[in-house]
Amino acid sequence: MNNEITRWLQRDPDPKSRQELQQLVADNATAELADRFNRRLEFGTAGLRGVVGAGPNRMNRLVIQETAIGLGQYLLRTDNAAAHKGVVIGYDGRPDSRQFAHDTAAALAAQGIKVYLTTKVAATPIVAFGVKHLQTAAAVVVTASHNPPAYNGFKVYWNNGAQIIPPHDAGIAAEIDKATQSEIHLMDLAEAEAKGLLVWLDDAYYQAYRQAINSNPLxxxxxxxxxxxxxxxxxxxxxxxxxxxxLADAGFSHVYSVAAQREPDGTFPTVKFPNPEEPGAMDLVIAEAKQHGAILACANDPDADRFAVAARCDDGEYKMLTGDQVGTLFGYYLLNHVQASTSLVGNTIVSSTLLGKIATALGAQYYQTLTGFKWLTNVAMERQTADHQFLFAYEEALGYTIGNAVWDKDGLSALVAFAQLTAELAVTGQTVWDQLEAIYREYGLYINAQRSIALDPTAAPIGDSLRAMPPQVIAGLAIVRTEDFKISLCTFADGTVEAIDLPASDVLIYHLADGSRVVVRPSGTEPKLKCYYEVVEPMSQEETFDHAQRRAQATMDQLIAQHQASL
Structure with a gap:
């Protein structure tokens, strides 16, 4: 390891991280050094994401430069026009993001690849928009999204405007490995600009995104x-x-922004965890809503690709909508504003199945994908036809995309759409809660929950155990069919088998006799099991909504308790 540390210190361009590493050596911090040097941050379909610090298993300038060189080499190898098409680069407000973006530009320009670099921070959807708008070969966003302050990331989009999927992730990773053994070549940004290899994306570019959203008929x-x-x-x-x-463009004149959280600050001083799903993260915006008597309390995560919302209830308090509830409202709203029979909508296998039920009832095409927005948009592009154009997709983790201006989740356009949905309901004296109740009365009351279970690290892999001895019942309910995405087969209770047309993944889905569903996803990196539960309860017109909700929650609690006990 000493040789690796010495070589790293020779290559590292950042005096701050070199000093950090030298201090660890001086302190004889062997465990910490081993963690940083025994492996490298893995490049995958989400690009890179990790804690900022010195060493190959951290985010730092050298890792960024080597990654950008690898990306450039892969682009040049797979696309003859990549150098001319270029790469869009943007970044969030974290302390190192601007430097990492400039290093990426310098490494790509040194390979003769044109770069389009934002002049200031940019939301992830604004950067992803640039791929199709500028017809580039790829895009890079330097962001760690809603991860804690210590993190940063490097997210890659392909020439179709969507996040990369196989085989591109593995191809780029292989080129990064080569770059770690090669000399680093960078081009000064002033030189790149003089040679026509750097174009600065100034306000005109941001206005192009604004115009694209405002001209979206949806x-x-x-x-x-x-x-x-x-x-x-x-x-x-x-x-x-x-x-x-x-929001102002759309006519919303009563918008109250939380001043303490308005400006980019990568230290996130007012939240423990900058993820709208985390307890307490929405406290300040809900307080702002209460102060002004607002109908909605809305949030984007730090790179603005996710959207979260709490809505005022009859008692004046605010309640968070789940990602599935927002997705359901969007699906119902959009499919009732277009010709549903020519529309394509989708969500992931762990998201609620209610969207599929609504789509089928309204005559739309519906699709499901593996978890991750990269699948939702890439599959949408494959599935859409002249007769069925892509309309909308979502994942339960607060990701939504409406139309095709951006082929990734876009929290900014989702914010506008949800405000418009709410305003339309308000014209008739209805709220989003009223609309959800009406949907549930028509299609059934769907509730969803997620739990993670710690497993015995010495035990056999849980997925293998479940496949070796398949359960026949869960919570006293017969399993009517089992979807095994590892072997891409769906098995029905009578033994009938059908193929699953999705990439292999270690996921099992059990569909129960009463319409409930249990999804099991073993973690590939730790002894943990992620379980997703869905309960569907019919509602009579005479039953109160509160009573139906309590009944559904009791069913959900029983399902979770009995399923977890069985594991």
Whole structure:
């Protein structure tokens, strides 16, 4: 390891991380050094993400430069026009993000690849938008999204505007491995600009995104926007300026932004964890909403690709909508504003199946993918036809995309769409809670939950155990069919077998006799099991919504308890 440390110190361009590493050596911090040097941050379909620090198993300038060289080499090898097409590069508000983005540009330009570099911080969807807008070979966003302050990341988009999927991830990773053994070549950005290899993306580019969102017909449903009010937080991220602009463009004149969280700040001083799903993360925006009597309390995560919302209830308090509830509302709303029979909508296998039920009832095409937005958009592009154009997709982890201006989750356009949905309901005196109740009365009350279970690290892999001795019942309910994505087969109770047309993944889904569902995803990196539960309860017109909710929750609690006990 000493030779590796010496070589790293010779290559590392950052005096700060070199000093950090030298201090670890001086302190004889063998365990820490081993963690940093025994492996390298793995490049996958989400690119890179990790803690900032010195060493190959951390995010730092050298890792970024080697990664950018690997990406450039892969682009040049797979696309003859890649150098001319170029790469869009943007970054979030974390302390190292601007430097990492500039290092990426310098490494790509040194390979003769044109780069389009944002002049300031940019929301992830604004950068992803650039691929199709500028017809580039790829895009890079330097962001760790909603991870804690110590993290940063390097996310890659392909020439179709979507996040990379196999085989590109493995191809880029192989080139990164070569780059770690090669000399680093960079081009000064001033030289790159002089040679025509660097184009700065200034305000005109941001306005192009704004125009694309405003011209999206799905975001032009103007029903008295001035009559509703909403609170908004960027959660110390990069979304505020564009979010407020788009809402104003759509006619929403009563928008109250949380001042303490409006400006980019990668230390995230007012939240323990900058993820809207985490307890307490929405406290300030809900307080802002209460202060102004707003209908909605809305949030983007720090890179503004996710959207979260709490809505005011009859008692004046605010309650968070789940990602599945927002996805259901979007699906129902959009499919009732277009010709559903020519539309394509989708979600992931761990998201609620209610969207599929609504789509089928309204005559739309519906698809499911593995977990991850990269699958939702790449599959959408494959599935859409002249007769069925892509309309909408979502994942339960607060990711939504509406239309095809951005082929990734876009929390900014989702914010506008949800405000418009709410304003339309308000015209008739309805709320989003009223709309959800109406949907549930029509299609059944769907509730979803997720639990993680720690497993005995010395035990056999749980997925293998479940496959060796398949359960016949869960919580006293017969399993009517089992989907095994590792072997790509769906097995029915009568023994009938059907193929599953999705990439292999270590996931098992059990469909129960009462319409409930249990999804089991063993972790590939730790002794942990992720379980996703769905309960479907019919509702009579006479039953109160509160009573039906309590009944569904009791069923869910029983399902979770008995399933976990069986493991």
């Amino acid at each position: 975001l032009n449903n103007h029903h008295n926007p001035q009559d509703i009010s909403l609170a908004y937080t960027a959660m110390h991220g990069v979304g505020a300026e564009m979010a407020e602009t788009l």
